[in-house]
Amino acid sequence: MIEARVQEAPFDAGAELIRLDTLGGGGVASFTGLVRGDGGLTEFFLEHHPGMTQPAMQAIAEAATQRWPLLGAILIHRVGTLRPGDPIVFVGTASAHRAAALEACAFLIDQLKTDVPFWKRETFADGAAHWVERQAADDRAAARWHDRAE
Template identity: 50%
Template structure:
């Protein structure tokens, strides 16, 4: 079982993270990358984490996904700090014997992460103002589905 969790300020290389799964006799590796997107004049996102709980919650999420989807490996990297447009925010990869479990695990991890992991995003706008993003009911509904 290969597990890699990181809550970090520094950027990551998604390609490099995926290559870590090579040669491990896995049948399937699925992944998701989240990137800061251009919307409503946003120039950056400021992401806040909890120094202890964020990592703990990601560990719990990995354990849940490993058990439910028979994963052979899982990686979750979430950044914090100020991230500009186009910068990577999150990387999730799941490895299993077959594609179905790996792909389902990615969706489930992302859905749960949006409600269970202490992380908060603030939008920074071109005019210097900012606004905390609020949790969406649709995220809560999706998360409670699994």
């Protein structure tokens, strides 16, 4: 099972984990990202291009299943207007062994941050708003997977 979804609606991380649990593996790993409220952030808005975003998410999920012996992978990324504390991203993996599930999960979140096109705007309590620039730290995290020989 490989799923990659872009949606406005909230997701239930617990329900997604149960779906991965039922695949019969020995390990399930997950990451749930929440909107931070740093610096008085009041709104986080995400735009995307459906014709680009969905295929890019699917491609990194398929890359993970080729690299690790996964039984399943679920990627969910929300778009639209979100508030601090809202869940924004879910990545879950299932495998016969914990190492594959954990490594694939880390790989997927790193690649999701760099290889999938989202445009993010932050709005703050003082009315200031700006589009978020790509972060060098995200590029470094994603690059570490290209440096590893499997």
